[in-house]
Amino acid sequence: MDELDSEILRLLQADARLSNRELARRLGVAPSTCLERVRALTRRGVIRGYHADINLGALNRGVQAMISVQVRPLSRAVIDAFEESVSKLPEVLSVFVLSGGDDFLLHVSAQDLDHLHAFLLDRLSKRKEIVGFRTSMIFQRVHNTVLSRLPDPAPAPR
Amino acid sequence: MDELDSEILRLLQADARLSNRELARRLGVAPSTCLERVRALTRRGVIRGYHADINLGALNRGVQAMISVQVRPLSRAVIDAFEESVSKLPEVLSVFVLSGGDDFLLHVSAQDLDHLHAFLLDRLSKRKEIVGFRTSMIFQRVHNTVLSRLPDPAPAPR
DNA sequence: ACTGAAAATCTACGCTC
DNA sequence: GAGCGTAGATTTTCAGT
Numbered sequence: 001m002d003e004l005d006s007e008i009l010r011l012l013q014a015d016a017r018l019s020n021r022e023l024a025r026r027l028g029v030a031p032s033t034c035l036e037r038v039r040a041l042t043r044r045g046v047i048r049g050y051h052a053d054i055n056l057g058a059l060n061r062g063v064q065a066m067i068s069v070q071v072r073p074l075s076r077a078v079i080d081a082f083e084e085s086v087s088k089l090p091e092v093l094s095v096f097v098l099s100g101g102d103d104f105l106l107h108v109s110a111q112d113l114d115h116l117h118a119f120l121l122d123r124l125s126k127r128k129e130i131v132g133f134r135t136s137m138i139f140q141r142v143h144n145t146v147l148s149r150l151p152d153p154a155p156a157p158r
Numbered sequence: 159m160d161e162l163d164s165e166i167l168r169l170l171q172a173d174a175r176l177s178n179r180e181l182a183r184r185l186g187v188a189p190s191t192c193l194e195r196v197r198a199l200t201r202r203g204v205i206r207g208y209h210a211d212i213n214l215g216a217l218n219r220g221v222q223a224m225i226s227v228q229v230r231p232l233s234r235a236v237i238d239a240f241e242e243s244v245s246k247l248p249e250v251l252s253v254f255v256l257s258g259g260d261d262f263l264l265h266v267s268a269q270d271l272d273h274l275h276a277f278l279l280d281r282l283s284k285r286k287e288i289v290g291f292r293t294s295m296i297f298q299r300v301h302n303t304v305l306s307r308l309p310d311p312a313p314a315p316r
Numbered sequence: 317a318c319t320g321a322a323a324a325t326c327t328a329c330g331c332t333c
Numbered sequence: 334g335a336g337c338g339t340a341g342a343t344t345t346t347c348a349g350t
Contacts, residue, residue, distance in 0.1 A: 019343085019344065019345085020344075020345070020346095021343080021344060021345080022344095031344085031346090032345095032346080032347080035345080035346075
């Protein structure tokens with residue numbers, strides 16, 4: 001992971017459809033060099049994929065919410081099963097497994113408030129393992145699509 | 159937004175680097191047709207961009223947390239300023255503006271626990287408008303990168 | 317890591333329905 | 334207006350250096 005790799009990641013995070021040629025031009029290297037770097041980053045799992053970012057409104061998902069969930073018993077089996085099944089629901093954008101007061105955070109979207117309400121009642125309230133959940137509406141979201149590499153951690157003192 | 163458009167969105171969410179030719183082949187239409195559809199979707203703002211998905215570990219961001227924040231006074235000026243400045247911090251992946259008990263939710267990443275701690279102390283604790291915050295570690299995240307269009311809302315009764 | 321050339325793809329434009 | 338096919342321009346890809 002040298003400077004060139006970091007720059008490639010930066011540019012592809014900003015625009016995944018950059019042609020290899022254009023990428024190479026901006027980095028000041030030959031296209032073949034650039035191509036090999038991108039392939040190596042993909043092979044190593046640093047680049048995990050390329051995804052189009054779609055306007056949620058156009059997908060009939062004008063309403064977003066965060067739902068914090070507590071489940072019991074707090075066993076691996078319950079947690080894994082909950083995460084697995086809930087992440088398949090069409091309304092669910094992301095599932096976070098947390099420490100602390102809540103066990104899960106669900107980022108969901110729905111057509112409107114009625115559908116969100118229906119989702120809460122039909123998909124969550126019925127689950128036996130859920131002992132409580134709290135819903136917060138999302139008014140706005142700012143997403144950082146381009147992430148820089150953070151400085152290396154300082155070595156542990158000895 | 160017909161069936162063809164929805165399919166295009168689905169395929170480009172799964173793999174934004176699909177060639178137009180391959181996209182057309184999978185949809186059973188001519189490449190020129192496909193290209194025009196994609197352009198129209200982009201022009202209308204349905205497609206907002208294309209982003210590479212990078213392994214956070216490779217960016218020295220092995221640790222993730224959710225931070226719920228309460229600010230006062232709850233005025234537009236305070237909210238806008240907080241959102242604006244916090245979204246620029248390199249550790250911040252996403253900022254959610256919420257209703258309910260908390261005003262913001264910050265999704266952040268850091269090199270390790272030490273750096274996360276430093277972030278909390280140096281970047282949040284010092285802010286006068288913050289009256290409280292609570293940090294939850296993220297053990298795991300499942301992200302739905304391919305979102306289908308939800309059914310149209312039923313028309314309002316009259 | 318670069319160069320060059322063959323293969324594949326992109327995309328503008330004129331055509332048909 | 335929406336989709337199609339073609340051809341010229343561009344890009345990708347992979348030798349060889």
